[in-house]
Amino acid sequence: MVDEPSNSPDFSTEKLEAMQPQNLDEALAEVERVAVSPALELPLLAATSLVKNFGGIKAVDNASIEVAKGSITGLVGPNGAGKTTLFNLLSNFIRPDSGRVLFDGEPVHHLQPHIIARMGMVRTFQVARALSRLSVMENLLLAAQKQTGEKFWNTWLRNKEIATEEQQNREKAIAILESVGLAHMAYEYAGALSGGQRKLLEMGRALMTDPKLILLDEPAAGVNPTLINQICDRVQQWNRRGMTFLIIEHNMDVIMSLCDRVWVLAEGRNLAVGTPAEIQSNPEVLEAYLGQ
Ligand SMILES: Nc1ncnc2c1ncn2[C@@H]1O[C@H](COP(=O)(O)OP(=O)(O)OP(=O)(O)O)[C@@H](O)[C@H]1O
Ligand SMILES: [Mg+2]
Numbered sequence: 001m002v003d004e005p006s007n008s009p010d011f012s013t014e015k016l017e018a019m020q021p022q023n024l025d026e027a028l029a030e031v032e033r034v035a036v037s038p039a040l041e042l043p044l045l046a047a048t049s050l051v052k053n054f055g056g057i058k059a060v061d062n063a064s065i066e067v068a069k070g071s072i073t074g075l076v077g078p079n080g081a082g083k084t085t086l087f088n089l090l091s092n093f094i095r096p097d098s099g100r101v102l103f104d105g106e107p108v109h110h111l112q113p114h115i116i117a118r119m120g121m122v123r124t125f126q127v128a129r130a131l132s133r134l135s136v137m138e139n140l141l142l143a144a145q146k147q148t149g150e151k152f153w154n155t156w157l158r159n160k161e162i163a164t165e166e167q168q169n170r171e172k173a174i175a176i177l178e179s180v181g182l183a184h185m186a187y188e189y190a191g192a193l194s195g196g197q198r199k200l201l202e203m204g205r206a207l208m209t210d211p212k213l214i215l216l217d218e219p220a221a222g223v224n225p226t227l228i229n230q231i232c233d234r235v236q237q238w239n240r241r242g243m244t245f246l247i248i249e250h251n252m253d254v255i256m257s258l259c260d261r262v263w264v265l266a267e268g269r270n271l272a273v274g275t276p277a278e279i280q281s282n283p284e285v286l287e288a289y290l291g292q
Contacts, residue, residue, distance in 0.1 A: 042105055044069040044213055044244050045121070050089050050099035052082075052268075059085040060096070061268035065246075067213065072235065072245045074259035074276065076252075078289055082268040083248045087215050090246075091116055091123045104212065120212035124202040124219070132191030136182055136201060139190050140173040141166075143205040169208075176204045179237070181230055196223035200231065213244045220251045232258055252280065264288070 045067040052060040060082045067073045075083050088094040090101055092113050101109040108116050131139055177183040180200040185193065193201060199219050206214050216235075220228045228251070235245055235258055249255050255262060256276045264271040264279060266288040272279060279285055 041069055043067055043102075045090065045101070045103050045246065047086075047090055047101045048099055050086065050101070051097045052085055052089055052094060053097055058268050060089060062099075063265060063268060063270055064099075065090075065263050065270075067244060067246050068261070070239070070242065070244055071260045072239050072247065072258045074255045074262035075246060075248045075265065076250070076255060076262055076279070077265035077271070081265040081288075083265055084217055085268075086265065087123055087217055087246075087248065091121060091215065093123075117209060117211075120210075121215070122206040122209055122211045122213075123215035123217065124199070124206060125217055132189060134190055135187050136177065136190050136193070137170075137173055137186045139201060140176060140204055140208050141169055143208040144169040144172070173204075173208065176207050179207075180204045180234060181227075196227040199223060200227070200234075203231070203234070207238070211243065213246065214238075216245060216247045216249075218248055218250065220249055220254045228254065252276075256280070 043066040045065070047066075048064045050060050050063050051058075063082065063086055065073075065075065065086065075086065077083055085094065089096045089099070089109075092101075092109060092111060096109060099109070100107060103116065103119060103121050106119070108119065108121070111119075131142070134142070174183065174186070177186050180203055182193075182197060182200055182204065185197065190198070190201060203214070203216070203219070219231050219235075223231065232254060235247075239245060245258075247255070247258065259276050261273065262276050262279045263273045264282075264285050271288055272282050272285050274282070
C-alpha cells in the first residue's frame with residue numbers, strides 16, 4: 001500500500017538532521033512560524049449555529065462566532081440584533097434552542113454559568129450589576145475563586161491557610177482596583193459609583209477570577225470620554241498580558257482602536273466578519289445600520 005501524500009511539513013529528527021545548515025535554519029524558522037501562527041491554533045471560543053427564539057422572536061438565528069486566543073474581538077450590530085442574547089448563550093445564562101459552544105476545546109453549552117466561569121470565561125452585563133450595599137473592595141473579594149473558607153469545616157480546620165489566602169486576595173484586589181482607577185473608592189459603597197465606574201468595577205470583578213476570556217457587553221455605554229480611554233487602555237494592557245476579549249460595543253472608535261477582528265450581527269444572523277476597517281466600509285453593514 002502506498003502512503004497517502006501529506007501536506008504537512010516533515011519536521012522529523014531524521015529529516016532535520018539530514019539537512020544542510022542553511023536548510024536547517026530555514027526548517028527551524030518554519031517550525032517557529034507554524035508554532036506561533038494564530039491561523040493554525042484552535043480558537044479559544046467557537047460557537048456554531050446558535051439559535052434562540054423568544055416566543056415568535058428569533059433573537060439569535062443560526063449565528064456563529066469565533067474568538068482567537070490572545071485577540072480582542074468585536075461584536076457589533078444594530079439595536080436588537082441579538083448581541084446580548086448571543087453573550088447569554090455563550091456563557092449559558094440562557095440555554096440555546098440549538099447549536100454548540102466550544103471553549104478552550106471543550107463543549108460548554110450544557111454547563112452551568114458558574115462552571116463556565118471557573119473554566120475561565122467570564123462576562124460583564126450591559127447594565128452593570130454591582131452589589132451596591134457592599135464596599136467596592138468587598139465586591140471584588142466576593143468574586144475571588146476557590147476560597148478555602150467557603151467550606152464550613154475549613155473555617156475550623158484550616159484557619160491559617162484561610163487567613164493567608166484572604167490576605168493574598170486583598171492584595172490582588174488592591175492591585176486590580178489601582179489598575180482600573182478605583183483604588184480611591186475601595187471602601188465606599190459600590191452604590192455610590194457612577195455608571196462608568198460600575199463598569200470598571202465589573203471588569204475588576206471579572207479580573208479577580210483570573211479569566212482566559214472576558215466578554216464585555218458595551219463597556220463604553222454611558223461612560224464619559226476620559227473613562228472610556230481608561231477602559232480601552234486597561235483592556236489593551238490586560239490583553240498584552242495574555243487575556244482574550246470579546247467586546248460588544250456601539251462606539252465605533254472603541255472598536256476601531258481595540259479590535260483585531262469584528263463580527264457583525266443583524267436580525268440574529270451573521271452579516272459580516274473582518275478587520276474594523278473592512279467592516280466600516282462594508283456596504284451591507286452600513287445598510288443594516290442605516291436601516292434600523
Ligand atoms: N428575555 C427576552 N424575552 C423576549 N425577548 C427578548 C428577550 N431578550 C431579548 N429579546 C429580544 O431579542 C432581540 C435581541 O435582543 P438583544 O438584547 O440580544 O439585542 P442587542 O443586539 O443586544 O441590542 P442592543 O444593542 O440594543 O443592546 C430583541 O428583539 C429583543 O427584544
Ligand atoms: Mg445588548
